Amino acid sequence: MSTVFLQVGQCGNQIGQEVWKIVDREKHDTGNVFHGRDGKLRSINVDSEPKVVKSLLKETKKSWFHDSNLILGKRGRGTNWALGYHGSRQESENVEDSLLSKTLECLRKEVERCDNFSGIILLHSMSGGTGSGLGSRLCEALRDDYQMPYLMSVVVAPHSLGESPLQHYNSILCLSWLQRYTDCVVLFQNDDVLYRMKRQSKKTDIRSISMFDMNQHIAACLSGVFLPISTLTPSSGFPIGSEPWEMVRSVCPMPSLKFTSINHTSKSKATWETLSTSLLHTIPRQDGSGQRYSCLSSMAAIRGDSTNTFPRFSRLVEDKIKHACSFVDWNPFPVDFWIGAKQPTALPGTASMSLVLNSSSIIDYSSRLLHRSQEMYDAKAYLHWYWKHGCQQEDFEESFETVRTVVSDYSEAVR
Numbered sequence: 001m002s003t004v005f006l007q008v009g010q011c012g013n014q015i016g017q018e019v020w021k022i023v024d025r026e027k028h029d030t031g032n033v034f035h036g037r038d039g040k041l042r043s044i045n046v047d048s049e050p051k052v053v054k055s056l057l058k059e060t061k062k063s064w065f066h067d068s069n070l071i072l073g074k075r076g077r078g079t080n081w082a083l084g085y086h087g088s089r090q091e092s093e094n095v096e097d098s099l100l101s102k103t104l105e106c107l108r109k110e111v112e113r114c115d116n117f118s119g120i121i122l123l124h125s126m127s128g129g130t131g132s133g134l135g136s137r138l139c140e141a142l143r144d145d146y147q148m149p150y151l152m153s154v155v156v157a158p159h160s161l162g163e164s165p166l167q168h169y170n171s172i173l174c175l176s177w178l179q180r181y182t183d184c185v186v187l188f189q190n191d192d193v194l195y196r197m198k199r200q201s202k203k204t205d206i207r208s209i210s211m212f213d214m215n216q217h218i219a220a221c222l223s224g225v226f227l228p229i230s231t232l233t234p235s236s237g238f239p240i241g242s243e244p245w246e247m248v249r250s251v252c253p254m255p256s257l258k259f260t261s262i263n264h265t266s267k268s269k270a271t272w273e274t275l276s277t278s279l280l281h282t283i284p285r286q287d288g289s290g291q292r293y294s295c296l297s298s299m300a301a302i303r304g305d306s307t308n309t310f311p312r313f314s315r316l317v318e319d320k321i322k323h324a325c326s327f328v329d330w331n332p333f334p335v336d337f338w339i340g341a342k343q344p345t346a347l348p349g350t351a352s353m354s355l356v357l358n359s360s361s362i363i364d365y366s367s368r369l370l371h372r373s374q375e376m377y378d379a380k381a382y383l384h385w386y387w388k389h390g391c392q393q394e395d396f397e398e399s400f401e402t403v404r405t406v407v408s409d410y411s412e413a414v415r
Contacts, residue, residue: 001241002114003033004107005043005121008138009131010052011156012123013045017056018219019123020064023227026344030228033241036113040066044110046103048073048084048130069110071102077129078385081170084133086390100137104145111146118245119150122182126174127158127167136177143181150245153182154222157189157365166382168373173395175369176402184248185259188218189365192261196282200265220347221262224354225301229340243338250299250336251358256409257296259362266349272302272313273320279353280324287364294414295325295359299336304343304351311339325357328414360414366407374400 007016020041023034035041041064045053050072057070077084087098111117120142125131135153142151155178158167178185193214198206225247228239232246252258265279286292298321302310310317318335327334343351376382377396386395 001116001118001245002036002042003119003121003241003244004110004114004117005034005041005123006046006103006107006138007043008046008122008124008135009128010047011125011128011131012135012154013047013053013056014215015154015156015218015222016043016045016123017060018215019222019226020060022219022223022344022347024061024064026227029239029342029344031239031241032115033228033239040064040069042110042114044069044071044103044106046071046099046130046134048099048134049076050074066110069106071099071106073099077133079127079164079166079170080129080385080389081133081136081166081173082386082389082391084129084131084135085137085173086133099134100141103138104141107142108145117149118242119152119183120146121152121154121244123154125156125158126171127163129170131155132170132174136174139177139181150184150248151182152184152186152244152248153178154186155188156218157187159190159194160368166385168369168376169382169386169396172369172373172403173399175366175406176399179256179258179402179406183255183258184252186222187259187261187362187365188221190214192284193217195284196263199282200278217264220266221264221354223344223347224264224303224352225262225299225356227344229301229303229338230342231338231340246338247299247356251297251356253297253331253358254413256405257358257413259406259410260356260358261361262354262356264352264354266304266343266347266352268348268350270349270351272310272317272351275351275353276317276320279355280320283324283355283357284361285324285326287361291364292326293359293361293364295327295334295357296413297331297334297336297358298325298327299338299356301338301340301354301356302351303340303347303353304349305339306341306343308341310337321355325359360410363407363410366403370400370403370407 007013047053124135197209233239
């Protein structure tokens with residue numbers, strides 16, 4: 001099963017690059033899961049300005065990518081969803097030269113090179129103009145062009161204290177587009193990533209954790225789930241790359257309940273009980289008001305079980321996960337296990353656990369986002385920047401309603 005990775009904007013390209021570093025060190029065990037027959041990665045790098053992608057290529061091997069899969073513009077998107085979605089005035093006048101058209105044509109060629117095309121994974125941010133705006137437009141276009149294959153978004157939400165005055169508008173517009181057009185959203189909230197890394201590293205000063213550290217952590221989370229694993233590998237021993245889409249089937253019980261998170265930890269010389277306790281210790285369990293989160297479903301990827309000891313401890317680990325995550329009553333089998341004998345050499349430690357959760361934490365995030373963006377909208381703050389680049393009042397009103405529906409659907413599911 002062939003998956004195409006689409007990295008959009010600065011954030012998507014930086015995280016993707018860290019993922020490819022891990023994949024490169026494990027390529028002898030991944031077969032053609034991430035590479036085509038020519039040995040090139042099934043990856044398309046898109047950004048509205050060239051400096052980020054070019055600097056990343058200096059750090060890695062340019063031979064990893066098709067030159068035609070590097071799609072770079074000359075002007076940034078000003079941290080504006082509308083400019084990212086609609087493009088500049090020059091692109092509007094010459095559609096064939098737009099980033100959108102070039103990306104879709106490049107993707108079409110990459111899909112034609114696949115033996116058994118199964119889906120697309122989009123890596124991007126929720127706050128940047130390119131990541132949020134162009135990312136949203138690509139989701140819409142890809143769902144129209146590829147209706148049957150899976151479409152997954154791996155998206156990073158900004159810090160709640162603020163990276164840009166436009167981030168709340170960008171985030172709510174992007175979130176609503178993802179809800180409409182994707183099959184699964186893997187959401188990384190920067191605040192939660194920092195919280196988990198602080199708990200794992202026991203660093204007293206959170207400022208010592210850099211953006212590079214956070215990107216590496218997110219890449220480790222994704223690799224813990226997306227790399228081939230024994231449970232899903234046929235008896236022939238040749239991996240088929242079904243991991244991302246089996247994850248969707250495991251943790252997204254209904255089309256409208258598609259927001260997931262991935263938590264990851266790895267340790268040396270640790271028991272499975274200790275490893276699971278360490279991981280669960282880093283997961284937020286309640287919102288700011290003290291309301292406990294509920295989980296709809298989960299999947300745990302266990303790697304490094306070379307002596308086949310985990311099955312003896314699986315019930316213990318399952319009970320710990322159930323106790324920590326407070327699952328809904330209507331799901332009789334809320335925990336799914338994948339087990340791999342080998343721990344990837346690129347991930348530190350002799351054993352690792354990656355836990356995918358579909359939980360009500362999205363209610364807390366979406367409600368806060370709705371409140372902040374609605375306040376700004378009612379005050380008509382910064383809206384002229386969106387009207388200037390083609391946004392309309394209906395875009396905001398429909399986005400507010402879509403995100404309210406997300407809150408309502410999840411509230412009903414965990415009642």
